[in-house]
Amino acid sequence: MSMRFSERQQRFSQQLTGCQDRLYAYISALVASPDAVDEVLQRANVVILRKADEYDEAAPFVAWACKIAYYEVLGWRRDRSRDRLRFDDAFVATLAEAAAERSVDFDDRRRTLRRCMGKLSEDQRSMLLRRYTPGESVQQIAESVGRPVASVSQALYRIRRVLVECVRRAMSEDPA
Amino acid sequence: MTHAPATLLAAMIDGTLSSDDEQALMDAARHDPAVMADLLDLLEADAIFRWEARAAAKVRIETRRPPRPLPQGEHPRTVGVSAVAAALLLATAAIAIYLFALTPDPRPLIPDAFPLATVLGTSPGSTLIANDTIVNPGTEFTRGETSLDTGSAEFRLDNGVNVRLTGTTRLIVHDPMRATLAAGAARFECPADAVGFQVAVPGGRIIDQGTAFDVEIDASGHARVGVIEGRVDLRSTASTEPVSLGEGELGVLYADGALARGIPLPPPIVTYDLAPLPTSPAGKPSTGTHVDRINRPAAVIDDPAIPDGDWTVSLWFRRQSPQLDPHTVYLAAVGNRTSIDPGWSIVIGSGRGELGGRLVVRLSSGAQVAAATGPVITDTRWHHVAMVYDRAAGRVRGFLDGSANAWTPGGGGAQTDRVSPPLSTDFSEPLRLGLIADNVGAGQPPVPIRLRDVQVFHHALSPLQLRAAYRPHGDAATHHATDDPTYPPPVSPSLSEGDLQR
Numbered sequence: 001m002s003m004r005f006s007e008r009q010q011r012f013s014q015q016l017t018g019c020q021d022r023l024y025a026y027i028s029a030l031v032a033s034p035d036a037v038d039e040v041l042q043r044a045n046v047v048i049l050r051k052a053d054e055y056d057e058a059a060p061f062v063a064w065a066c067k068i069a070y071y072e073v074l075g076w077r078r079d080r081s082r083d084r085l086r087f088d089d090a091f092v093a094t095l096a097e098a099a100a101e102r103s104v105d106f107d108d109r110r111r112t113l114r115r116c117m118g119k120l121s122e123d124q125r126s127m128l129l130r131r132y133t134p135g136e137s138v139q140q141i142a143e144s145v146g147r148p149v150a151s152v153s154q155a156l157y158r159i160r161r162v163l164v165e166c167v168r169r170a171m172s173e174d175p176a
Numbered sequence: 177m178t179h180a181p182a183t184l185l186a187a188m189i190d191g192t193l194s195s196d197d198e199q200a201l202m203d204a205a206r207h208d209p210a211v212m213a214d215l216l217d218l219l220e221a222d223a224i225f226r227w228e229a230r231a232a233a234k235v236r237i238e239t240r241r242p243p244r245p246l247p248q249g250e251h252p253r254t255v256g257v258s259a260v261a262a263a264l265l266l267a268t269a270a271i272a273i274y275l276f277a278l279t280p281d282p283r284p285l286i287p288d289a290f291p292l293a294t295v296l297g298t299s300p301g302s303t304l305i306a307n308d309t310i311v312n313p314g315t316e317f318t319r320g321e322t323s324l325d326t327g328s329a330e331f332r333l334d335n336g337v338n339v340r341l342t343g344t345t346r347l348i349v350h351d352p353m354r355a356t357l358a359a360g361a362a363r364f365e366c367p368a369d370a371v372g373f374q375v376a377v378p379g380g381r382i383i384d385q386g387t388a389f390d391v392e393i394d395a396s397g398h399a400r401v402g403v404i405e406g407r408v409d410l411r412s413t414a415s416t417e418p419v420s421l422g423e424g425e426l427g428v429l430y431a432d433g434a435l436a437r438g439i440p441l442p443p444p445i446v447t448y449d450l451a452p453l454p455t456s457p458a459g460k461p462s463t464g465t466h467v468d469r470i471n472r473p474a475a476v477i478d479d480p481a482i483p484d485g486d487w488t489v490s491l492w493f494r495r496q497s498p499q500l501d502p503h504t505v506y507l508a509a510v511g512n513r514t515s516i517d518p519g520w521s522i523v524i525g526s527g528r529g530e531l532g533g534r535l536v537v538r539l540s541s542g543a544q545v546a547a548a549t550g551p552v553i554t555d556t557r558w559h560h561v562a563m564v565y566d567r568a569a570g571r572v573r574g575f576l577d578g579s580a581n582a583w584t585p586g587g588g589g590a591q592t593d594r595v596s597p598p599l600s601t602d603f604s605e606p607l608r609l610g611l612i613a614d615n616v617g618a619g620q621p622p623v624p625i626r627l628r629d630v631q632v633f634h635h636a637l638s639p640l641q642l643r644a645a646y647r648p649h650g651d652a653a654t655h656h657a658t659d660d661p662t663y664p665p666p667v668s669p670s671l672s673e674g675d676l677q678r
Contacts, residue, residue: 157186
């Protein structure tokens, strides 16, 4: 049996799949644990699909999706109110607002970030890639290089600062 | 003790922030916009790295996992709505992973030693290099950069996507579903299993929807796209609305992210529509344009503005009789009155000679000849023919109706379509349009061929640009959109035809 999608459904699907990275980044700003980010993103996708008919195509899709994701973050925090959560509710609300505004330029920044990676030294790049290899942690890196965790954390921070400054410079020179 | 914001931010990203420090960080961010900006930038960068690392790892695992065969007698079972939803989510996530192309980067985020492509073939004289190693037919190679110097090369990804590189080309293969075309030209033929295959280009991504398509990157980073069959989506980095191209359609994804349907051509140096030439009271062109088989062309342009560099000459012609002429017909020529005279020409070979009425494009210095031979045209429809000279490569190419497929090197005494060193094309000769071979006497029947819309470009137009020249509206149907079904779409509606049969 073949299934045919309407043009609206196709557009919706394209927009949803096309903004997964932005939603991931948005949720990551509000939820600390990577596993929790995946969980909230999955929940948000379910709700977004369920509310597909309610979406007004004249409105920006990402902003609409971020709003739904925000409510899912709040729901997730409510479910885990006995656990230690990163940041208080008021601060999460402030972050959510700022993160949603940033989603407009997200693609530009992501592309610029990749370009800026090329400006790192081989050692810096290698350390950063290792940090983000699934299963690797700052503790493991610290053990393998024989340095304190705080020292590795600071080294990674300096690398990230170099990248952030590089992206900022590039974006201010070429805001498009 | 309160730590500096930098220490707090570092600990937050690495998940080692204490409760007290977290409160200090929130306070700092609330009161200092710079700390808030740092916090947002660092959180976002961290998310991007995690997303890309996870996507790369997931793709690697999924592409290497063999399908699990069903035990004998086991049939797919009906699944519940929740399972369908879960599958949809997984599919959505998988598509999402594939949709986000990495920008060109020779060093993959996650190294992968598994081969994912097999070389099918390379043209004579061309060298295909994958990950700094020359690879030959039958060789497997892993993700990374492939580059071709000249000619063509073909390889197949392990999900069945066929990739054909043409000319000087750089393609970075990230995984079986994603590649980045950094320079040159490539054709991608994607089987149904590879729907969603995407090619990243400077201005965005080209996403397969079950199709075969061509992509060319020009020197400015603009990507020209031509769909051969099926459908592709062009997704810009600057816009959320993709442009969908169907079979036969052309589009451009500009380096700045702008999208356009169709492929605009550079402005020609000059267009000769033949009609404005002065005509005699008898209705015949008045000066040097009478074809009477004593070496007098239909039109002579004294200053043809042919550059001494890359160029393209494009024209439309139509036979008015399927009968082949017993003599060589020069549709356009500068010098080159025989195959070895200095100059260049676009000719229809003599029906009696070895060329048997084939189309030929030819460039000669007298000592060197480069030529390409095309097909025989016997129908009476309008056809588009173009001759392209790539000075750096010393190569001439012929295109008929937007395609070079039916052309082979050589013709008229030449053994190749290249000359080395490249020839100067400053022949100081007029451009003659519609000319019969020198040794044909007067009084014979006129040449039953018509010409129109002769254009000279100061560029070696690319194959997709020539496809666009043949289909100026990007739609084959427009070829039949006039009263005369054999008439081509005019380059400009104001142009009218010229006629050699005067």
